[in-house]
Amino acid sequence: MNHKISNLWANLSESLFSQIDDKFIDNFRQPGGVNSRLAAWDPFDPTMRYYKLILFNAAMRWTDDAYLLYRKLGNTNVGNPVTVRSKGLDINLDYLFTINEYMFLKSNMNIQSINSIIEIGAGFGRTCHALLKLLPNLTSYTIIDLPELLNLSAGVLARVVPDHMQKVSFINATVETDWQNISADLVINIDSFQEMLPETIKQYFDNVINRSSNFYINNPIGKYLPESVGITNPNKIDIMDVFQLGYCRNVIDIFDEDQLNRARDNFVQSYIPGSEWQAIVQSPMEIVPYYHNVLYTRKS
Ligand SMILES: C[S@@+](CC[C@H](N)C(=O)[O-])C[C@H]1O[C@@H](n2cnc3c(N)ncnc32)[C@H](O)[C@@H]1O
Known part of the structure; x- marks a missing residue:
């Protein structure tokens, strides 16, 4: 059967993960690196994501x-x-x-x-x-x-x-x-x-x-x-x-x-x-x- 992948991952795997070598593995989790597409978000995320999460979590912990x-x-x-x-x-x-x-x-x-x-x-x-x-x-x-x-x-x-x-x-x-x-x-x-x-x-x-x-x-x-x-x-x-x-x-x-x-x-x-x-x-x-x-x- 022909396995279909999303356009998203077809592009990501091709553009970011096609050259895996020791040098890549040494640093791929640094801020600004490709790990934001895999696990944790990028520490340099330029959006309101972290701000709103902190605010939302703090509010939900309130008595x-x-x-x-x-x-x-x-x-x-x-x-x-x-x-x-x-x-x-x-x-x-x-x-x-x-x-x-x-x-x-x-x-x-x-x-x-x-x-x-x-x-x-x-x-x-x-x-x-x-x-x-x-x-x-x-x-x-x-x-x-x-x-x-x-x-x-x-x-x-x-x-x-x-x-x-x-x-x-x-x-x-x-x-x-x-x-x-x-x-x-x-x-x-x-x-x-x-x-x-x-x-x-x-x-x-x-x-x-x-x-x-x-x-x-x-x-x-x-x-x-x-x-x-x-x-x-x-x-x-x-x-x-x-x-x-x-x-x-x-x-x-x-x-x-x-x-x-x-x-x-x-x-x-x-x-x-x-x-x-x-x-x-x-x-x-x-x-x-x-x-x-x-x-x-x-x-x-
Ligand atoms: C970072 S803001 C904090 C404002 C407020 N306390 C808050 O937490 O929302 C610092 C404040 O200190 C004031 N400020 C700076 N120098 C001052 C001075 N020499 N005397 C009185 N206020 C001063 C600023 O104008 C500003 O209102």
């Missing part, structure tokens, strides 16, 4: 509680993000992180007793959005950020929490006199101290965090080489800058568990606001384990 919280946020899709659909919700990665961060705080402090929050570096305002929706006792939320980004967070928040805007203050980080000696029940810094100069971070500790009661941080715990994640042509100026930023500037392999554990200890010590403070809880960020959540509070 019912997390879904309930996500539902309470209302519109999480301003800006048109990529979403996956689970339990009737369109879930995006930014707000999936937000719910995970909220649940970290909720399980480790009496979060409903928090009246005032200061967030340093709020991006488009996802954390402010969520906390205004989830904490009915919150009376004031202050964002300190660069003026360009304040325009963005103000625009997004006006759409997603229009009824809460009177609680939100926007402070221009570049006008330092506007944030001298301010305080709150909780200060938040997510994914931004590691992008600031050490002297800037110190100013925030001296003028804001050390005057407040609790400090929550979720940031990368070290630096990694661009090549280790397949960035082959990094912009040299950006990279030089990145290695000068944050308090944790050691280069680590972010896919080596032992190195991550050591870097986590260093991170927790580096960001402790002072001797009268203690880290009451810490845990790696679930999906991105080279980020670390720590909640510091004043020793009683």
